[in-house]
Amino acid sequence: QVQLVESGGGLVQTGGSLRLSCAASGLTWRRFVVSWFRQVPGKEREFVAGISWSDGSTYHADSVKGRFAISRDNAKNTVFLQMNSLKPEDTANYYCASKSSTNLISSLKSSYDAWGQGTQVTVSS
Numbered sequence: 001q002v003q004l005v006e007s008g009g010g011l012v013q014t015g016g017s018l019r020l021s022c023a024a025s026g027l028t029w030r031r032f033v034v035s036w037f038r039q040v041p042g043k044e045r046e047f048v049a050g051i052s053w054s055d056g057s058t059y060h061a062d063s064v065k066g067r068f069a070i071s072r073d074n075a076k077n078t079v080f081l082q083m084n085s086l087k088p089e090d091t092a093n094y095y096c097a098s099k100s101s102t103n104l105i106s107s108l109k110s111s112y113d114a115w116g117q118g119t120q121v122t123v124s125s
Helices: none
Strands: 003-007 010-013 018-025 032-039 046-052 058-060 068-073 078-083 092-100 119-124
Touching: 003 092, 018 032, 018 092, 018 119, 032 068, 032 078, 046 068, 046 078, 058 068
Parallel strands: 010 119
Antiparallel strands: 003 018, 018 078, 032 046, 032 092, 046 058, 068 078, 092 119
């Protein structure tokens, strides 16, 4: 059974940085993808960034490109989201998600089969 545990959220001022972590367990396949999504109450959950575990390829949403970077630590089974130049509109609950048996990074949330509990990021103006 896949378990994903996020950490690293908090309160930060505009222009500041945070690094989120997603500790994964139970991912036994050779190919899988881990992605970050975010959600504001009353809005759809949106894709932020994803990484293919086997080859390290990444994809970032246009809204965060150049400011956020997803990476992984194979030895620790952990995926990170480094967030720089944060803006108030980045305020959201951030979730990591995984899908197995594929290298294809997708922004479609229904394609993911495991989710973490989320970590809140608040950017003050």
